[in-house]
Amino acid sequence: MVRQFLGELQWRQRPLWIGAAGLGGLLLVGGIALVSQQLWHDQPTALAPTTATGPKAPAPPAQAAWISPLRRQCSVPDITLQQRLQQLQQQLPRRMERLRIAPSNYGPRLARDAYGHPIPNRPQLVVLHETVYGLNSAINTFMTDHPDDADQVSYHMLIGETGRIVQVLDPDRRAFGAGYSAFRGRWAVTNPSMAGSVNNFALHLSLETPLDGENANSSHSGYSSAQYDATAVVLADWMQRFGIPADHITTHRHVDLGLERADPRSFNWGALQVRLAALGVLC
Numbered sequence: 001m002v003r004q005f006l007g008e009l010q011w012r013q014r015p016l017w018i019g020a021a022g023l024g025g026l027l028l029v030g031g032i033a034l035v036s037q038q039l040w041h042d043q044p045t046a047l048a049p050t051t052a053t054g055p056k057a058p059a060p061p062a063q064a065a066w067i068s069p070l071r072r073q074c075s076v077p078d079i080t081l082q083q084r085l086q087q088l089q090q091q092l093p094r095r096m097e098r099l100r101i102a103p104s105n106y107g108p109r110l111a112r113d114a115y116g117h118p119i120p121n122r123p124q125l126v127v128l129h130e131t132v133y134g135l136n137s138a139i140n141t142f143m144t145d146h147p148d149d150a151d152q153v154s155y156h157m158l159i160g161e162t163g164r165i166v167q168v169l170d171p172d173r174r175a176f177g178a179g180y181s182a183f184r185g186r187w188a189v190t191n192p193s194m195a196g197s198v199n200n201f202a203l204h205l206s207l208e209t210p211l212d213g214e215n216a217n218s219s220h221s222g223y224s225s226a227q228y229d230a231t232a233v234v235l236a237d238w239m240q241r242f243g244i245p246a247d248h249i250t251t252h253r254h255v256d257l258g259l260e261r262a263d264p265r266s267f268n269w270g271a272l273q274v275r276l277a278a279l280g281v282l283c
Helices: 004-010 024-030 079-095 135-143 224-243 269-278
Strands: 104-106 125-130 157-159 165-167 173-175 203-209 250-252
Touching: 004 079, 079 269, 135 157, 157 224, 165 224, 173 203, 203 224, 224 269
Parallel strands: 125 203, 125 250, 157 203
Antiparallel strands: 104 173, 157 165
């Protein structure tokens, strides 16, 4: 089914991909399609216990502990790499493209949950993804209006194979990047009929998938050096602006409570480690 679908799309030409119909096994990879906060309509939500202050949101189910691959590092062994990244850092404001996506694909960061209790709405977490299809397909999807909740999707930032940096959504907005999700026992329940997600306090960054990754395989050839450079510069900016610690940079695979996401596949944490160290944010 997947092979037939890819053949119909002639995926080596990187066509624009609209919507999520017919993805079949590609959903297991966890790309763009159907990863919004509205995805899990069929997920049962436990009845909220009633207290003197009113009903409380249910707690997320238990999940595996997140052990960050990033470690503290103050030394910079590669001065050439540091100089290259610092130059990119200076160029970031003018290199970053900014989109105006369809309003149906994002929302405000909410100060209170579905039960009226305060919830975190400042970015405290970064979730890494991959697009599965080409960058233009992702952009086209975000700019397309999606009346149906299950089709609504967005990330805050896209990083292309050539190092192209595209801001899909300002960090002060809530991107619909992860559905049924939690991180270290925390989620935000913004709809009483649905389970919670990390979207209200997360930033979402997605890397463009290489051509050989436009499939349902568990791995691919990996991301380019230019992508790791751009990703590190964007992450360093977010870490400094919002006080996000390195161990709060995680993956869609980890936060997904449905255990169906695998992205970003073939991610090289060592490549990110040396770049973030060169930018001085791991010391």
